[in-house]
Amino acid sequence: MTSASSKVCLVTGAARGIGLATARLFLENGWRVALIDNNRETLGAAEKTIPADTGLCIDCDVSDPDQVQRAIDKTAAHFGRLDGLVNNAGIADFGPIAQTGFDIWQAIMATNLSGPFLTVQAAVPVMLRSGDGAIVNIASISGHRASTLRVAYGTSKAGVIHLTKQQAAEYGNQGVRVNCVCPGPVDTEMAKKVHDAVIRQSYHDSIPLNRYGEEREIAEAIYFLISDKASYINGQVLSVDGGFETTGIGLPDLRAKQGNT
Secondary structure, eight states, X not given: OOOGGGOEEEEEXXXXXXXXXXXXXXXXXXXXXXXXXXXXXXXXXHHTTSOTTTEEEEEOXXXXXXXXXXHHHHHHHHHSOOOEEEEOOOOOOXXXXXXXXXXXXXXXXXXXXXXXXXXXXXXXXXXHHTTOEEEEEEOOGGGTSOOTTBHHHHHHHHHHHHHHHHHHHHHGGGTEEEEEXXXXXXXXXXXXXXXXXXXXXXXXXXXXXXXXXXXXXHHHHHHHHHSXXXXXXXXXXXXXXXXXXXXXXXHXXXXXXXXXX
16 A cells, blocks of 8 residues: 555645644645645635645635646646545535525535535546545535525535445446545534524534534544545445434433433
8 A cells, every 4th residue: 555655635625624624634644735725815824834845735716627627737746646635625605595596506506516526527537547546525414414594505515425425336446435524513713703602502402422523523534534544435424423413302301301310
């Protein structure tokens, strides 16, 4: 197997949050990493925190086929190979179905669903030059569970889950594994800004571990699935959510009863 010190991973949506935490974890483990994002300001700030010899930052909108191809080509030209791909880039807009404009629907689908389609399509030929590769698509617990105000976001992430299985079935025959990680509530900067105390308490009441996840915890799951330790794992969907997907109702009552015993 190729040593981690010579391997290359490309991470989309890598300028902050889960994407940046993932890029840093790969760098810590000896990988070379291409970080791509369409927010130039945030990407520039991230670039200052990563080593110039093993990191490469590329401005790219994953919903644009031409930009995606250029980013893949630039990564291959710079590092000489591509072994891993993490499709983390995503956008969200929360609101009632009746107030979700078609422009919002299209924008979310273009980034969240078309993005992983385009990047995988462009990346696999480069991976196969070295013989194999591994891909992780980032969906969401919202792809498993319907909720109000998330018609476009939740539907896009459900699409990512099925897209992963399609890609795994086809590209697995060529030696490229494709898996999916579905984060639950995570303490990203964005979540801290939009989740008030009431929302956070509601999540805590529904999560057996009774807390939000950390960016690093999601990154660890992603790294495992890309690594050779997951060499026989393909087409799987891993929820990293503190048990949120497994539970329905009743946790607050259960905790109350436990507290009284």
